[in-house]
Amino acid sequence: MVPEAEFRSYYGQPVIKSPVWHEPHMPAYLYLGGLSGAAAVMGVMAGLSGRDRLALTSRVTAALGATAGAAFLVAELGRPERFLNMLRVFKPTSPMSMGSWILAVHSGLTAVAAAPVLLATRPASRIAASLPAAVTASLPAAVTASLPAAVTASLPAAVTAVLPAAGDAASLASGVTGPLMATYTAVLLADTAVPAWHEAHRELPFLFAGSALAAAGAAGMLATPRAQAGPARAVAVLGAALETAAGAVLESRLGLVGEPYHQGRAGRLLRAARVLTAGGGLLAAVAGRGRVLTALSGLALTAGSLVTRFGILEAGRASAADPKYTVVPQRRRLEGEGRAPARAPARMWP
Amino acid sequence: MAERMGFFTDTSVCIGCKACEVACKEWNDIPDDGFVFRATSYDNTGSLGASTWRHVAFIEERSRVPADQDRDGDDGSGGIEGWLMSSDVCKHCTHAACLDVCPTGALFRTEFGTVVVQADVCNGCGYCVPACPYGVIDRRERDGRAFKCTMCYDRQLGGLEPACAKACPTDSIQFGPLDELRARAAERVERLHGEGRPEARLYGDSPDDGVGGAAAFFLLLAEPEVYGLPPDPVVTTRDLPAMWRWAAGAALSLVGAVAVSFLSGGVLPGEGATGRTGARGRRGGWRR
Numbered sequence: 059m060v061p062e063a064e065f066r067s068y069y070g071q072p073v074i075k076s077p078v079w080h081e082p083h084m085p086a087y088l089y090l091g092g093l094s095g096a097a098a099v100m101g102v103m104a105g106l107s108g109r110d111r112l113a114l115t116s117r118v119t120a121a122l123g124a125t126a127g128a129a130f131l132v133a134e135l136g137r138p139e140r141f142l143n144m145l146r147v148f149k150p151t152s153p154m155s156m157g158s159w160i161l162a163v164h165s166g167l168t169a170v171a172a173a174p175v176l177l178a179t180r181p182a183s184r185i186a187a188s189l190p191a192a193v194t195a196s197l198p199a200a201v202t203a204s205l206p207a208a209v210t211a212s213l214p215a216a217v218t219a220v221l222p223a224a225g226d227a228a229s230l231a232s233g234v235t236g237p238l239m240a241t242y243t244a245v246l247l248a249d250t251a252v253p254a255w256h257e258a259h260r261e262l263p264f265l266f267a268g269s270a271l272a273a274a275g276a277a278g279m280l281a282t283p284r285a286q287a288g289p290a291r292a293v294a295v296l297g298a299a300l301e302t303a304a305g306a307v308l309e310s311r312l313g314l315v316g317e318p319y320h321q322g323r324a325g326r327l328l329r330a331a332r333v334l335t336a337g338g339g340l341l342a343a344v345a346g347r348g349r350v351l352t353a354l355s356g357l358a359l360t361a362g363s364l365v366t367r368f369g370i371l372e373a374g375r376a377s378a379a380d381p382k383y384t385v386v387p388q389r390r391r392l393e394g395e396g397r398a399p400a401r402a403p404a405r406m407w408p
Numbered sequence: 409m410a411e412r413m414g415f416f417t418d419t420s421v422c423i424g425c426k427a428c429e430v431a432c433k434e435w436n437d438i439p440d441d442g443f444v445f446r447a448t449s450y451d452n453t454g455s456l457g458a459s460t461w462r463h464v465a466f467i468e469e470r471s472r473v474p475a476d477q478d479r480d481g482d483d484g485s486g487g488i489e490g491w492l493m494s495s496d497v498c499k500h501c502t503h504a505a506c507l508d509v510c511p512t513g514a515l516f517r518t519e520f521g522t523v524v525v526q527a528d529v530c531n532g533c534g535y536c537v538p539a540c541p542y543g544v545i546d547r548r549e550r551d552g553r554a555f556k557c558t559m560c561y562d563r564q565l566g567g568l569e570p571a572c573a574k575a576c577p578t579d580s581i582q583f584g585p586l587d588e589l590r591a592r593a594a595e596r597v598e599r600l601h602g603e604g605r606p607e608a609r610l611y612g613d614s615p616d617d618g619v620g621g622a623a624a625f626f627l628l629l630a631e632p633e634v635y636g637l638p639p640d641p642v643v644t645t646r647d648l649p650a651m652w653r654w655a656a657g658a659a660l661s662l663v664g665a666v667a668v669s670f671l672s673g674g675v676l677p678g679e680g681a682t683g684r685t686g687a688r689g690r691r692g693g694w695r696r
């Protein structure tokens with residue numbers, strides 16, 4: 059337990075502003091971006107190692123994740139119709155600018171990579187099989203069957219011939235954007251004045267990478283025939299382990315600033331996420347090809363990854379809302395080092 | 409580029425009249441910011457925000473009388489030692505986090521060295537809001553965009569001083585070229601020290617601080633946190649290169665984890681012997 063810190067404030071009011079991002083938009087975007095990023099990498103590896111079914115599943119997951127994520131991102135804006143202003147500048151000092159470019163390229167690549175699948179230049183049966191069960195179930199059978207055929211029919215033969223090759227190339231390229239997609243969001247949060255996020259800038263990327271792997275592994279397990287889902291299970295297990303380890307390091311290293319991660323609503327969310335993720339990971343390790351265990355594990359990991367993102371947003375809000383987390387570390391820095399206030403960067407940012 | 413302009417807010421002469429708040433609202437045509445009774449002091453504005461670009465903090469300091477001598481305020485003034493008043497505003501930082509992180513380029517640096525949002529570019533992403541180490545800028549939810557003090561960019565272009573400085577009856581808010589203001593502030597703090605007020609100190613005047621110096625700086629009579637100001641703010645982007653390095657490490661780990669998963673053939677303890685793959689898999693899972 060961290061000893062109660064003495065500090066002064068203006069009537070207990072926060073010093074900094076809380077993140078204005080909404081639920082579920084922001085956490086859903088973090089989850090979907092991670093899912094899409096890790097699934098893209100799985101798609102590449104599955105393709106290279108000749109696991110066609112897993113490759114199809116991964117490509118579709120990556121494309122759906124990126125598209126749905128982008129939709130949440132746009133909906134979160136105060137002026138959604140101005141979304142394209144994100145691509146007005148290319149600004150390395152802004153993780154959100156870099157992220158917008160990563161998302162734009164990544165969603166394009168994953169869409170092209172998934173197009174041959176969705177446009178049925180591969181056998182339709184394989185498409186249906188590769189879609190997550192929930193998606194297929196929610197669409198009328200007639201639509202799933204007729205849509206790809208209709209679209210293909212309307213495309214020139216040349217296009218359909220070229221699509222698979224373009225898809226493979228795009229998939230390979232998404233193996234580069236995917237890992238960025240899954241981890242840049244950690245920099246997005248850390249590059250703020252929110253103490254619990256900023257001080258966690260070492261662990262957050264690993265936490266998010268683990269969470270992304272767990273999410274993508276879970277999607278692979280749920281939507282691929284179990285005999286071929288072995289690597290997806292392994293991805294899920296490694297992801298759950300990485301997320302759990304990064305979370306443990308984060309909470310033990312941050313001290314006072316890390317309090318919001320284990321208190322209040324954020325604490326409850328993150329404890330639930332830890333149980334779901336660790337439990338799901340353990341189940342995935344022993345599930346083998348058991349139908350029930352696989353389903354349980356996949357759902358637990360999906361829920362764990364999602365709840366983690368809600369918990370992290372909530373911890374940031376709690377951290378910003380209490381002046382203690384802003385004032386005390388800064389005071390200690392001033393007094394402990396007995397020096398003038400901190401220095402700005404040596405070099406001017408543009 | 410014109411000379412860098414700034415505000416020197418000398419709180420030792422502030423009388424808490426809030427003329428600056430009103431002048432700012434009027435000139436900039438800012439909508440209301442809520443009618444809240446805060447029950448703290450003579451301040452129902454609360455804090456800076458999307459619709460509050462000047463905020464007068466009002467602190468009633470209690471004397472630290474030993475408990476046994478404290479007659480519980482029977483004369484009505486019980487233990488009130490003094491009033492602290494300070495008109496807060498955007499600092500127009502040299503290294504401005506809001507400007508660094510803005511993904512649309514809506515926030516920009518003007519020829520006066522100030523930091524201004526272009527309302528026709530901002531898409532309301534909200535990133536600048538938690539990035540500011542002073543909690544200045546905010547998103548106006550019913551409008552969707554972010555707003556903050558412009559140091560009256562329009563008035564400056566017309567050769568006028570900002571509305572708040574113009575309206576301040578005691579010259580607590582002084583506007584001018586930053587270098588001049590810094591020299592004047594150093595003199596003022598020395599004079600106060602000479603008059604037996606050792607608690608007087610400058611805040612945000614040093615180009616060596618965590619934001620590279622603020623264009624709007626203050627003379628305070630207590631620790632900054634008493635006024636709701638961070639004692640040692642640092643622009644968050646100072647650590648951005650380190651953040652990207654850690655993220656790159658995590659991204660590589662992600663690739664490594666996927667590679668290991670596939671190269672190991674995805675064999676986990678629960679997989680059983682590899683030979684059983686085909687038959688069971690097909691029966692249980694293929695949806696053809």
Ligand code: SF4
Nearest residue numbers: 498499500501506540
């Ligand atoms: S005080 Fe905040 S809003 Fe003003 S320039 Fe500095 S970072 Fe931006």
Ligand code: SF4
Nearest residue numbers: 510530531533534536
């Ligand atoms: S809300 Fe507007 S001003 Fe703030 S970072 Fe986003 S685009 Fe820039």
